[in-house]
Amino acid sequence: MPTLALHQRMPWLLRRAAAAATGLMLIAALGATAPALAAGQSSDSQDCSQAASDACLQAIDLPGGAGRLSYYASRGVSDGGPPPTRLLLVMHGHPRDANRSFDAALQALRGSGHEMATLVVAPLFQVPTERARRCKAPGTPAARPGDALWTCSSWLAGGDSAGAQPISSFAALDTLLDALAQRWPRLREATLAGFSAGAQMLQHRIGFAADAPSGWRVRYVIADPGTWLYFDPARLAPVAGGGATSDWDGCLAPDSADLNADCRWQAIPEGELAACPGYDDWKYGTRKLPAALGRSAADARARYAAADIHRLEGALDSGTGRGTAARVLDQSCAARLQGPYRLQRGLAYAAYEQQVLRPTGARSFAVVPGCAHDVACVLPSAAGRAALFGSAR
Numbered sequence: 001m002p003t004l005a006l007h008q009r010m011p012w013l014l015r016r017a018a019a020a021a022t023g024l025m026l027i028a029a030l031g032a033t034a035p036a037l038a039a040g041q042s043s044d045s046q047d048c049s050q051a052a053s054d055a056c057l058q059a060i061d062l063p064g065g066a067g068r069l070s071y072y073a074s075r076g077v078s079d080g081g082p083p084p085t086r087l088l089l090v091m092h093g094h095p096r097d098a099n100r101s102f103d104a105a106l107q108a109l110r111g112s113g114h115e116m117a118t119l120v121v122a123p124l125f126q127v128p129t130e131r132a133r134r135c136k137a138p139g140t141p142a143a144r145p146g147d148a149l150w151t152c153s154s155w156l157a158g159g160d161s162a163g164a165q166p167i168s169s170f171a172a173l174d175t176l177l178d179a180l181a182q183r184w185p186r187l188r189e190a191t192l193a194g195f196s197a198g199a200q201m202l203q204h205r206i207g208f209a210a211d212a213p214s215g216w217r218v219r220y221v222i223a224d225p226g227t228w229l230y231f232d233p234a235r236l237a238p239v240a241g242g243g244a245t246s247d248w249d250g251c252l253a254p255d256s257a258d259l260n261a262d263c264r265w266q267a268i269p270e271g272e273l274a275a276c277p278g279y280d281d282w283k284y285g286t287r288k289l290p291a292a293l294g295r296s297a298a299d300a301r302a303r304y305a306a307a308d309i310h311r312l313e314g315a316l317d318s319g320t321g322r323g324t325a326a327r328v329l330d331q332s333c334a335a336r337l338q339g340p341y342r343l344q345r346g347l348a349y350a351a352y353e354q355q356v357l358r359p360t361g362a363r364s365f366a367v368v369p370g371c372a373h374d375v376a377c378v379l380p381s382a383a384g385r386a387a388l389f390g391s392a393r
Contacts, residue, residue: 049074049115050106052099052122057141060179066167067148069176070141072102074120084119087180087190088388091123091198093375094152094328097137098124100375101195105388107380112389119184123176125155125169128162148172156201157283158208158293168292169201174210181213191219191388195375196325199225204283206307207231207300208293219362221387223312223378224342226328227335228349230285231301235268235337236351244269248340257313257347257367265351268337276333284334301357308362310387313346314371314378323372342373 048056052072059070075084090105092098102122109115126143127135127150135152143149148161150169160166167175181187190212194202199222207229212218238251240263251263259265273279281288286297293300318341320326329335329342339345350365364387371377378384 048072048076049120052102052139054141056102057124060176062148062167062172062175064167065165066161066172067163067165068146069148069172070124070126071176072098072120072122072124074102074106074118082116083186084117084184085186085188086114086118087121087184087187088118089121089123089177089190089192090375090379091192091194091201092125093196093198094135094156094325095137096124096127096132096135096140097375098122099139100137101198104195104375104379105193107376108385108388112385114389119180119187121176121180123173125150125172127152156197156204158201158204158290160292170205170208170293171210173205178213181216187213188215189217189219191221193221193223193379193388194225195223195378196225196373199223200227200283204229206309207302207304208295209303217308219308219310221310221312221384223375223384223387224314224317224346224373226330226342226345227284227338228345229283230280230338230349230352231297231304232352232356233273233280233285234352234356235273235279236265236348236355237268237339238263239266248344252344252347257315257365265348265355273337276337279334279337281334284338305357305359306361307359309359310362310364311346311350311366312378312384312387313343313365313367314373315343315367315369316372317341318343321372323374325373343367 056072056074057070058073059068062069088105088109090101092101102120105120105122109118109120124141126147129142131152132143148167149163150159150161154160155169158168158170160168161172177190192202194200202220203222203225206220237246238248238259239245240247240250240260246268247263251259253260279285282290286300289297317324324341339348353359353363366383366387368378368381368383371381379388
């Protein structure tokens, strides 16, 4: 049985014991050349509740000798103050800009009223140095010996790490959550937020995630993903009047989430879907699921429908203009069936949820005025704070 399936099916308490037996812990340092990366400690000159730095990097050993996963953390185990009861974990985008994602989460946290109770964490999925130039933002730490390594795209779809002892990105994140639960036993609420590729990763993981640590309430914030995982073969698009052809330009006003009065959401005809073979295969749909995910499509659909999910889209995250990161937007046939750009794809998914999925869990959806494809704009916005913390304080 694949490693991931075993990990996901193992009850949380057993996984906790297994983690302890394999030495799952915050390591003392990431290497002799990086003395600033001391375990659980912040540099005297760097307050990790204010901004990311190398001093804020911590790490866990993944099970089975799979390697190490690093993450920024706003607190070290030796920091003073009351222990956190809330976790805000934010997943980086395609350039693996965990530092910017961490800073955006800290900015959103300020003034929320939850500063003292919240631990902010930003995982970093590493890529070999020779390949990282294609998915590396300024300030992204280079991979070090012993790190678990993915490709620029494999981590966002739950893919396995490289090496003789692989682990999927989903299982690695499950492991990190368990480690945080052990280290901070008073944590009770976790908000897992992702932006862009990080939003894809989290949205795809929801239906296949291991059970949350005991006593936790888990919420998700999915912001500006390039594509979505659908749990049904239907795809929706806006049509005008009595027409049958998709009319994005005629039905959706610029920078708006509202269809024009004579437009409606309608299922894309089967003939058009048939012209795009594989449109409903993983990672766009639930056909041909990797066996290592360890859960059926029906079970994943039910879990996703029951989850607590809040979605955000930048109002300007459309087209190919400045700030839209259109160069890295998936333009495959399967992706284009979801809509032409990120904003439209998010709107179409909201319509799909309402008309087809019919979720039972909490849902919210907001379009963020003035924001294109920028985590530092979307998460700290009033709508972003409302999604992250349940209020727009």
